[in-house]
Amino acid sequence: MEPSTQRADDSRERAFNPFPWYERMRRDAPAWVDPASGVLSVFRYDDVQRALSDYEAFSSERGARDASSALNASLISSDPPRHRQLRNLVTQAFTSRAIAQLAPRITAIIDELLDPVVAAGRMDFIADLADPLPVIVIAEMLGIPTSERVQFKRWSDAIVSTTDSGLTFMDAQREMARFFSGLIAERTAEPRDDLISHLIAAEIDGKRLTAMELMGFCVLLLVAGNETTTNLLGNAILCFDEQPEVYERLRAQPDLIPSAIEEVLRYRSPVQSMFRSATGETDLAGVLTRPGQPVVAWIGSANRDEARFPDAHVFDITRAPNRHLAFGHGIHFCLGAPLARLEARLALEALTIRFLDIRRIPDAPIRWVESSIVYGVKNLPITFAPS
Ligand code: HEM
Numbered sequence: 209m210e211p212s213t214q215r216a217d218d219s220r221e222r223a224f225n226p227f228p229w230y231e232r233m234r235r236d237a238p239a240w241v242d243p244a245s246g247v248l249s250v251f252r253y254d255d256v257q258r259a260l261s262d263y264e265a266f267s268s269e270r271g272a273r274d275a276s277s278a279l280n281a282s283l284i285s286s287d288p289p290r291h292r293q294l295r296n297l298v299t300q301a302f303t304s305r306a307i308a309q310l311a312p313r314i315t316a317i318i319d320e321l322l323d324p325v326v327a328a329g330r331m332d333f334i335a336d337l338a339d340p341l342p343v344i345v346i347a348e349m350l351g352i353p354t355s356e357r358v359q360f361k362r363w364s365d366a367i368v369s370t371t372d373s374g375l376t377f378m379d380a381q382r383e384m385a386r387f388f389s390g391l392i393a394e395r396t397a398e399p400r401d402d403l404i405s406h407l408i409a410a411e412i413d414g415k416r417l418t419a420m421e422l423m424g425f426c427v428l429l430l431v432a433g434n435e436t437t438t439n440l441l442g443n444a445i446l447c448f449d450e451q452p453e454v455y456e457r458l459r460a461q462p463d464l465i466p467s468a469i470e471e472v473l474r475y476r477s478p479v480q481s482m483f484r485s486a487t488g489e490t491d492l493a494g495v496l497t498r499p500g501q502p503v504v505a506w507i508g509s510a511n512r513d514e515a516r517f518p519d520a521h522v523f524d525i526t527r528a529p530n531r532h533l534a535f536g537h538g539i540h541f542c543l544g545a546p547l548a549r550l551e552a553r554l555a556l557e558a559l560t561i562r563f564l565d566i567r568r569i570p571d572a573p574i575r576w577v578e579s580s581i582v583y584g585v586k587n588l589p590i591t592f593a594p595s
Pocket residue numbers: 260268283284285295346428429430432433434436437440477478479482533534535536537539540541542543544545547548
């Protein structure tokens with residue numbers, strides 16, 4: 209085989225099974241500088257945790273703040289003190305208490321998505337449930353009118369998702385920008401009890417957010433929250449498919465669902481890696497960084513580190529403690545974690561009540577997300593027996 213083809217195959221293989229590579233790297237090269245790119249990768253739990261949380265040594269800022277990415281100026285890409293100011297604007301809407309109030313509505317959305325497919329005894333788990341659920345929930349939180357929901361999903365698919373929306377990235381950005389400026393004008397004139405109205409009214413040092421910053425927030429919530437939650441749900445089904453007795457057990461003991469979700473987050477982390485850039489010279493796992501050096505913290509590897517998790521390669525829904533890093537660590541810890549956990553719990557509760565059994569359709573081809581950051585599948589055909 210040609211070396212380049214070999215590399216392409218390696219990276220495809222690594223997208224859906226990076227775990228043997230992580231294991232080798234934790235053992236043989238826990239802090240590895242790629243000679244071609246100069247990027248420093250760390251693989252062990254303690255080093256990943258440090259890179260994620262030591263914001264003085266490892267910055268989250270991205271280089272170019274170009275217009276194509278409203279995200280470059282957003283919460284996830286900022287350091288203190290700006291980070292704290294931006295985060296303060298949205299924490300209230302995302303506390304566990306605020307999120308818990310959404311439960312009845314989220315359950316209703318899950319039922320609306322499941323009702324039409326139950327009779328068939330089969331569904332594409334991603335297209336029919338895992339993909340639409342988080343988009344509908346965040347659209348409702350933001351205050352997007354129901355009549356615009358279909359459009360909104362198309363834009364968000366084109367901008368962030370790997371499913372084909374039939375729209376180009378640029379067209380979607382343009383249409384969404386037009387839509388948001390209309391909505392912002394409406395809510396400025398007549399505020400409601402929704403996240404957009406709340407953000408419009410918010411001030412940092414007496415200054416309101418600009419329209420671009422407001423849009424940046426909305427896009428961040430889409431980018432950070434949708435595909436990740438979709439993949440958490442899909443990855444749960446992949447885990448259950450490998451051990452059918454787990455699904456049986458969850459049907460009998462639904463109170464284990466929250467800890468099963470934590471184990472899916474650890475074992476098949478939807479976000480496998482995060483970027484930082486070194487601010488100066490610092491020792492990370494025995495390597496002295498240079499200022500500006502890109503650093504990759506391999507969350508997916510930290511979560512399989514035997515030094516932290518006994519029998520790390522075993523999927524165990526009763527694992528305790530389970531201090532995985534799937535939602536990050538420190539000041540950037542995932543804002544949407546309570547929401548993702550709630551959506552996953554309610555979805556798995558609905559499935560275990562409504563379906564006796566869930567199986568992947570044997571031999572039905574599965575397409576993996578080809579990325580070293582996002583881990584999940586684009587489609588997941590399953591059969592089930594309604595209970
Ligand atoms: C299973 C689903 C999810 C996973 C695995 C996940 C993972 C993560 C991770 C690893 C980070 C840390 C990034 C860093 O350290 O640089 C993060 C941050 C963030 N997440 Fe999530 N996320 C999920 C769902 C959500 C949802 C549903 C939302 C919102 C609707 C959301 C919004 C955010 C935001 C705004 C940040 C940036 C926080 C900050 O920089 O202070 N995420 N997420």
